[in-house]
Amino acid sequence: MVCLLVSLLPGAVVVGAENAGPAATFDARLEQADTLRSADPATFRELLAELNATTPDDLTAGQGERLDYLNAYALVLGGRYEEGIAAATALFERAQGANMKVRAGALVVNARAITRDFAGGLRMLGKVLPFTRDDIDDANREHVFGVAAVIHNQAGQYRIGREYAERVLSTTEAPRARCFAGQTRLQAMQELKQSPAEDREFTALVDVCEAQREAVVANLVRAMLARKWDGEGNRPRAVAILERHLPEVERTGYPPLIGEFHALLAEYKLAAGDPAGADAHALATIERGGGDFTRSLVAAHLTRYRVAEARNDPVQALAHYRRYAEADKAQLDEVKARELAYQIVSHETFQQTQQIELLNRQNEVLQLQQRVxxxxxxxxxxxxxxxxxxxxxxxxxxxxxxxxxxxxxxxxxTDALTGISNRHHFNDRAAATLARSARMGEDAALVMFDLDRFKSINDHYGHGVGDWVLQRVVEACATARRDVDWFGRLGGEEFALLLVGADGAEAVRVAEECRRCIAAIDTRGSGYAFAVTASFGISTTTLSGYDLTRLLTHADRMLYRAKRGGRNRVCLYGIPGPAALPVADAHPPSARMDEPVSLHTGERRRATAS
Known part of the structure; x- marks a missing residue:
C-alpha cells in the first residue's frame, strides 16, 4: 500500500510572485511550498526554511496557521512522527476555519497510520469527518475521504474503504486524486474478491497514474492486475508484466512495492518449475522488501522453504520454515491489531453516539415540560x-x-496453578481436535510426560517448591508447542500435549525439546538446588487411531517404559526401545536428591530418595 503521507494530497496552484508588497510575496511562497511538499520534498524543505527565517511581523492568523501546517508536515515527512502529530493536533484544536481543521486532522490520521497507531488515527478521523459537511474546499473534502479510504483498507475494513474511495471518484476530475482513489478502490475490491472482470479498469488507471508520474501507484495497480491474471489461469502473462516493469519498480526505491513484485515473481516462478529464479526473487523480497509485517515477506519465506524442500535440503527447509512461521505470526498479529483498533474505535463512537442521542432526547423532554x-x-x-x-x-x-x-x-x-487446560478441558478439546483431524485425514500425536521423583521434591522441600517446579515446567514447555496444539495438566505432575499435524518423528522432536528445557530449569530460584527431569511417552494416530482413550493408554504405556528404562527419556509407541538416546545422569553430585541444599542457609538436609 502506498505510504499514506504521499497519498491523496490535494493539489494547489502556485500563485505568481508579481503581486506587489512583502505580504503578497510571502503568500506566494507559502502557496509554492504547499504545492511542492510531496512532489519535490527537497525544494519544499528549502522553501520552508526560508519562510521560517523571513516571517513578517504582521503575519495574519491564516498565514500563521498555514505555516504551522507546513512545519508539522515537514516533521512527519522527516520521520519525526510524534512531534509532527503533536503539532498537527494542536493546530487542529486551535484553527479557526474548517479547511485548516480538516487538513491538520488528515495529517494526524496519516501520521498515526504510518506509526501503526490505527486506533488513534481512526479517532482523529471521527473528529475530522463532521467538518466535511461544512462549506470547505472540494479538494480538502476529497482529501479527507481519500485518507478515510486508505486507513479503513489498512484496518481491514475494505467495504468502507471502497465506499470512501468511490465518493472521491464521484466528485473529482483531478487526475492525481483519481489515481490514488482508483488504486485504493481496486485494492479494496480485490481483498473483497470483487475485482472487475475486465482488464480495462486496471489499464486505464495505470495510464492516469503514469500521466501524473505516480510510478509507485501505477505499479501497485500492475501488481493487482498480475494477481488477477494468475487467478484466471494466465500466469505467463502475469510474469511478463511483472518482469517488464521490475526495473521501473526498482528505481522507485519504495520497499513495499519492490517486495510485492519480487514476492509475486518468486511465487509464480516456483509454480512454473523454476526454483532458482523463485529463490532469487524471494531473497530479493527479504533483503529489499522492507518491514516485518508484510504479506510479501511471509510469501518470500514460504517460497524459500518450498524451494529447499524441492531440493531435498531438510536443514535449509527447516530454517526457512521457522522464518516463515515467525513472519506469518507477526503479520497475522499486525492484521489482528488493525482490526481490533477499528472495533475499539467503532465501539467508542457508538457509545458516544448513544450518549449524545440519549442526552438530546432528555433535553427535548425537559424543554417540552418547561413549556407546559x-x-x-x-x-x-x-x-x-x-x-x-x-x-x-x-x-x-x-x-x-x-x-x-x-x-x-x-x-x-483452566488449571489454577499452571494456567494451562485442566484435565476435563484438555480431554474435551483434544477429542474434538482428533475428530476434526480424522475427517481431514491429518496426522496427530499425543505426548504424555510425568516429572521424575516429584514426590521426593514435595517431601524434601515442601509443596510450595513443588508448585514452583510445576509452573517452571509449563513455562519451559511453552516454547516447544504451537498455538494449534493443546497443552493440559492431567493431574499431579502428569501433563499431556496434543500435537496437530505431527507424525512420530515430529512428536519425538517436540518431546526431546521439552525434555531438554525441563532438565535445564535452574531451581535456585526456589531456594534450593536440585535437578528436575521428566519421562515422556508418545502415541500417534498412525498406530493408535484417533480415539483419545487409546492414544492416552498407549502414551501412558510408553511413559512407564521410559520410567523403567531409567527416566529422563522419550519412548515412542510402536518402537521396541526408547526413541531417544539415553541421557546423562540427571542428578549430579552437586545436587543429589538425598542431600537437598538450601540456598538460604547453605546447609544440606538428610532425606531419603523415593
Missing part, C-alpha cells in the same frame, strides 16, 4: 437523573454479570 408547566422543571430534572442512574445501574450489573460468566468459564477450563 414551568413549575415542574425541578421534578423533570429529578426524573432525568433517576433515569440516568437506572441506566448506569443496568449497565453496571450487565458488565458485572458478563465478567462473572467469563471468570467462571475460565475457572472451569
Amino acid at each position: 408547566q414551568e413549575q415542574s422543571a425541578q421534578n423533570s430534572r429529578l426524573l432525568v437523573l433517576m433515569l440516568l442512574l437506572l441506566l448506569a445501574s443496568i449497565a453496571f450489573w450487565a458488565y458485572k454479570t458478563k465478567r462473572v460468566q467469563v471468570s467462571l468459564r475460565h475457572l472451569a477450563e
Whole structure:
C-alpha cells in the first residue's frame, strides 16, 4: 500500500510572485511550498526554511496557521512522527476555519497510520469527518475521504474503504486524486474478491497514474492486475508484466512495492518449475522488501522453504520454515491489531453516539415540560437523573454479570496453578481436535510426560517448591508447542500435549525439546538446588487411531517404559526401545536428591530418595 503521507494530497496552484508588497510575496511562497511538499520534498524543505527565517511581523492568523501546517508536515515527512502529530493536533484544536481543521486532522490520521497507531488515527478521523459537511474546499473534502479510504483498507475494513474511495471518484476530475482513489478502490475490491472482470479498469488507471508520474501507484495497480491474471489461469502473462516493469519498480526505491513484485515473481516462478529464479526473487523480497509485517515477506519465506524442500535440503527447509512461521505470526498479529483498533474505535463512537442521542432526547423532554408547566422543571430534572442512574445501574450489573460468566468459564477450563487446560478441558478439546483431524485425514500425536521423583521434591522441600517446579515446567514447555496444539495438566505432575499435524518423528522432536528445557530449569530460584527431569511417552494416530482413550493408554504405556528404562527419556509407541538416546545422569553430585541444599542457609538436609 502506498505510504499514506504521499497519498491523496490535494493539489494547489502556485500563485505568481508579481503581486506587489512583502505580504503578497510571502503568500506566494507559502502557496509554492504547499504545492511542492510531496512532489519535490527537497525544494519544499528549502522553501520552508526560508519562510521560517523571513516571517513578517504582521503575519495574519491564516498565514500563521498555514505555516504551522507546513512545519508539522515537514516533521512527519522527516520521520519525526510524534512531534509532527503533536503539532498537527494542536493546530487542529486551535484553527479557526474548517479547511485548516480538516487538513491538520488528515495529517494526524496519516501520521498515526504510518506509526501503526490505527486506533488513534481512526479517532482523529471521527473528529475530522463532521467538518466535511461544512462549506470547505472540494479538494480538502476529497482529501479527507481519500485518507478515510486508505486507513479503513489498512484496518481491514475494505467495504468502507471502497465506499470512501468511490465518493472521491464521484466528485473529482483531478487526475492525481483519481489515481490514488482508483488504486485504493481496486485494492479494496480485490481483498473483497470483487475485482472487475475486465482488464480495462486496471489499464486505464495505470495510464492516469503514469500521466501524473505516480510510478509507485501505477505499479501497485500492475501488481493487482498480475494477481488477477494468475487467478484466471494466465500466469505467463502475469510474469511478463511483472518482469517488464521490475526495473521501473526498482528505481522507485519504495520497499513495499519492490517486495510485492519480487514476492509475486518468486511465487509464480516456483509454480512454473523454476526454483532458482523463485529463490532469487524471494531473497530479493527479504533483503529489499522492507518491514516485518508484510504479506510479501511471509510469501518470500514460504517460497524459500518450498524451494529447499524441492531440493531435498531438510536443514535449509527447516530454517526457512521457522522464518516463515515467525513472519506469518507477526503479520497475522499486525492484521489482528488493525482490526481490533477499528472495533475499539467503532465501539467508542457508538457509545458516544448513544450518549449524545440519549442526552438530546432528555433535553427535548425537559424543554417540552418547561413549556407546559414551568413549575415542574425541578421534578423533570429529578426524573432525568433517576433515569440516568437506572441506566448506569443496568449497565453496571450487565458488565458485572458478563465478567462473572467469563471468570467462571475460565475457572472451569483452566488449571489454577499452571494456567494451562485442566484435565476435563484438555480431554474435551483434544477429542474434538482428533475428530476434526480424522475427517481431514491429518496426522496427530499425543505426548504424555510425568516429572521424575516429584514426590521426593514435595517431601524434601515442601509443596510450595513443588508448585514452583510445576509452573517452571509449563513455562519451559511453552516454547516447544504451537498455538494449534493443546497443552493440559492431567493431574499431579502428569501433563499431556496434543500435537496437530505431527507424525512420530515430529512428536519425538517436540518431546526431546521439552525434555531438554525441563532438565535445564535452574531451581535456585526456589531456594534450593536440585535437578528436575521428566519421562515422556508418545502415541500417534498412525498406530493408535484417533480415539483419545487409546492414544492416552498407549502414551501412558510408553511413559512407564521410559520410567523403567531409567527416566529422563522419550519412548515412542510402536518402537521396541526408547526413541531417544539415553541421557546423562540427571542428578549430579552437586545436587543429589538425598542431600537437598538450601540456598538460604547453605546447609544440606538428610532425606531419603523415593
